[in-house]
Amino acid sequence: AKKSGRNRFAWFDESMERELKARNDLEQGLRVAIPNGQIVPYFEQQIDLATSRLTGFEVLARWEHPVRGLIGPDRFIPIAEDTGMIAELSLSIMRQAFAAARDWDPGLTLSVNISPSQLRDAWLAQKIIKTLTETGFPASRLEIEITESALFDNLALAQSIAGSLKNQGVRLALDDFGTGYSSLAHLRALPFDRIKIDKSFVTSINEAPDSAAIVTAIIRLGESLNLPVTAEGVEDGAIAARLAAMGCAKAQGWHYGKPLSPIGVRTLLAERHLI
Ligand code: C2E
Ligand code: CA
Ligand code: CA
Ligand code: CA
Numbered sequence: 001a002k003k004s005g006r007n008r009f010a011w012f013d014e015s016m017e018r019e020l021k022a023r024n025d026l027e028q029g030l031r032v033a034i035p036n037g038q039i040v041p042y043f044e045q046q047i048d049l050a051t052s053r054l055t056g057f058e059v060l061a062r063w064e065h066p067v068r069g070l071i072g073p074d075r076f077i078p079i080a081e082d083t084g085m086i087a088e089l090s091l092s093i094m095r096q097a098f099a100a101a102r103d104w105d106p107g108l109t110l111s112v113n114i115s116p117s118q119l120r121d122a123w124l125a126q127k128i129i130k131t132l133t134e135t136g137f138p139a140s141r142l143e144i145e146i147t148e149s150a151l152f153d154n155l156a157l158a159q160s161i162a163g164s165l166k167n168q169g170v171r172l173a174l175d176d177f178g179t180g181y182s183s184l185a186h187l188r189a190l191p192f193d194r195i196k197i198d199k200s201f202v203t204s205i206n207e208a209p210d211s212a213a214i215v216t217a218i219i220r221l222g223e224s225l226n227l228p229v230t231a232e233g234v235e236d237g238a239i240a241a242r243l244a245a246m247g248c249a250k251a252q253g254w255h256y257g258k259p260l261s262p263i264g265v266r267t268l269l270a271e272r273h274l275i
Helices: 002-033 073-082 086-101 116-120 124-135 155-167 184-189 209-225 237-246 262-271
Strands: 039-048 053-065 069-071 109-113 142-146 171-177 194-197 229-231
Touching: 002 053, 002 073, 039 086, 039 262, 053 073, 053 086, 073 086, 086 109, 086 116, 086 124, 086 262, 116 155, 124 142, 124 155, 155 171, 155 184, 194 209, 209 229, 209 237
Parallel strands: 053 109, 109 142, 142 171, 171 194, 194 229
Antiparallel strands: 039 053, 053 069
């Protein structure tokens, strides 16, 4: 038993070492990927459920790796957060997304994700507003998506950042609502304009009665608080129909298409005469 125990530890050491090396490689790569423009915005359609019209896009970061191809944000955002690169990454994504969206139909909005740690930067609002000014994208077309309990580790600062952004006309959405990181207490902490229901509830809405009950409750809560609700993770037409019947305001997900590159968006908008 002792021997196999030792072997098991040896195996753990090796797999941990491999994982550390992979992470280290990504970290080194990320340092140059940001200035080299390899971290690019993709765009996920957001749809008004009452009219089925496109209202705008959520901006989602992608790493166009020269060797490994397209890498998703779940692989590199946590590394960027841990190494302090997230601020630079985030502003680079915003700059590119604002520059691309400037020429689109002025009715179309952008929703941008920020990491909780960015709410500890006293200059965050100023940096975002400067990026808007430099790219000529109007603040009124921007929504910032915020998650997680880190809101509370410096609530006064988070509130001051939120206040500065709102003063310029930027809107705020509470992301991943219903998950452990995003709860009722958050709703009162900052002046949110919208609630986003996490996809874990939405994808299973037609199979799991629990999920349907939770989604209904969140939509009712939004109505009482006067906050429109967006559902993410809408994977088929049956889910979209159910949400529309429940009075959910907006939807996004694979039913409407996978996130698009800037060129993909241009093609879509050209077809619809929105560019
Ligand atoms: P999120 O904000 O919750 O974004 C929604 C995720 O769900 C996206 O994954 C999207 O591609 C995926 N998704 C969209 N439609 C569907 C669907 O119908 N079914 C399912 N199962 N999934 C769907 P993605 O692009 O991998 O992003 C993962 C997370 O990375 C995002 O979660 C967000 O928290 C974070 N992220 C992405 N871009 C940025 C960024 O620029 N800055 C920061 N701080 N975080 C980002
Ligand atoms: Ca989001
Ligand atoms: Ca989510
Ligand atoms: Ca998330």
